[in-house]
Amino acid sequence: MGQEAIERISGRGCVLRGDDIDTDRIIPARFLKAITFDGLGEGAFLDDREAAKGNHALDDERFEGASILIVGGNFGCGSSREHAPQALMRFGFRAFIGASFGEIFAGNCTALGLPCVTLDGADLEALMESVELDPGQQIQIDLQEMTVTSRAGSVHAHIPPGTRIQLVEGTWDGTRALLDAGDAIEEAAGRLPYVAGF
């Protein structure tokens, strides 16, 4: 169970354009018929990729081996399935940069130690264009400085403050931090009239 501090992530980028890409597209529901997350990487974006007949960003040779997925707005909206970040992680992605993220998706990513950082519109567009022109370049996400650095320059990145602390302090794997509350949990429960039985 990882409690590794995640301060910096470097790697090549893969640009996946389009807004409102939902988790049904990231991992179609038929891949949820399983009792483990094993093997989900093969299902990542499968239907979209088949429909695109090889023209999908995840099949683009220039982006092969990329570990940072660069996306548009509201990425990961829809279903709560953790299978979505699991599939992308198993495909090889370690972080996401986008305009905005579906909330449950972003929370699921945090629980797996995968940062979802957002950039302002012009910065994101410049990064996408830069990576499309020069896919071999290294991109760096720095969660201490809150910057994303590429050939397009170094720009300010955003992430919810609590999430940033969880990642950089290595407390992103939630259970342990919550267990620390000890008896305070039972005390809180005891104050609730419905738990006590009205």
Next chain:
Amino acid sequence: MSQPATLFDKVWDAHRVLDLPTGQTQIFVGLHLIHEVTSPQAFAMLRELGLPVRFPLRTFATVDHIIPTDSQIRPFSDEVAESMMSELERNCRDHGIQLFDTASGHQGIVHVIGPELGLTQPGMTIACGDSHTSTHGAFGAIAFGIGTSQVRDVLATQCLAMARPQLRRIEVTGKLGHGVYAKDVILGIIRRLGVNGGVGYAYEYAGPVIEAMTLEERMTVCNMSVEGGARCGYVNPDDATLDYLRGRLYAPEGEAFDRAAAWWRSMASDPGAEYADVVELPGGELGPSVTWGINPGQNLSVDERIPTPADVPDAERPGLAEALAYMDLRPGQPIAGTPVDVAFVGSCTNGRISDLREAARVAKTGNVHSRVRALVVPGSLAVAQQAEDEGLDEIFRAAGFQWREPGCSMCLAMNPDKLSGREVCASSSNRNFKGRQGSPSGRTLLMSPAMVAAAAIHGKVVDVREVL
């Protein structure tokens, strides 16, 4: 006197365990619901950590996503579905968790049975590994979907680490017209605020239209909060809420009910409470809605035309083009008259008894079109029983609809109920995403159950106001 507060503030504060060093709040989860798809990995992680379930009596389980709707006799003919079911049974048995399987008589879609059994109550925090947990907000609960790692957290600690969202009040004013339903209200809200308009927000639904709604209608509205980007949405508890809860299996009884009712009422938002944002939507202007695209915000009233690139801001043009290409619809074309191949009445959005009654009212007006395959899938065993007691199953069968066993069915097609190829489905569910209904190229038009029934009969999208 203390400051006026919202229900959200009151529930949040009542469930705060402590403030975490991250700035997030550790929140106690009053009710945890689980199902077969998102829980097995959570139990596996728990076993790996060697941790017990902290509050086994506050978690309840059901089976809904993978369950077949033709025959629910065990073992299921689909081996993977059977293994998921057995895994859930084993996990519930090992940890002392109540499982509502078919034998219990209480099985159904998780968001249908929670309210039906009286488990869902005002003032609670409710979590479930399913995004439509927002449904339970209809009772004045703070209810939200979580991922599998968080299911593990709740099993292990009955808590979640949460950042407090902002609160937006949405007032639906006026009165709904004939043939306009709760589904049309929420589709109208999402059309107006966008599919990501609610990111970072919780929604409080209010105003005369919401207050006049039954609890089942409020559930339809809250259900699709997440389709508007809001992880949770709620309605303040009132007399209708208390009336719904009285006599339910898990609701308090006798004097305890009165004490509960007093607490529930006290949790409602106070007059004068502050909101980060207030939005007003005139209910009288809404018509029966239909989606034309690949997200629920891409909808219009059945008497409108599909937008053209000139109708939308620059930023939305690529999305419009992608949606129309996928749906094979033309800009400027009326949505009415679009042919459909399949009709689906069901899901946690619209699979309750009142939904089936409305669909049956329309089903009485004709027979299912020869080209259309039409399914009615009740949201729970209790809904099915009630419908059969009222003779609704007979009405559906007589009109040529298939009457099925309860489950999620074609809402996400994890069981054998699926679209094939490019079929177009008029659906009372909540997501028209690409491939959502089981065929990678299948197409979905979301609408109210009455509109679905009308589409089934006419073989195309029609205005239900002209049928009723």
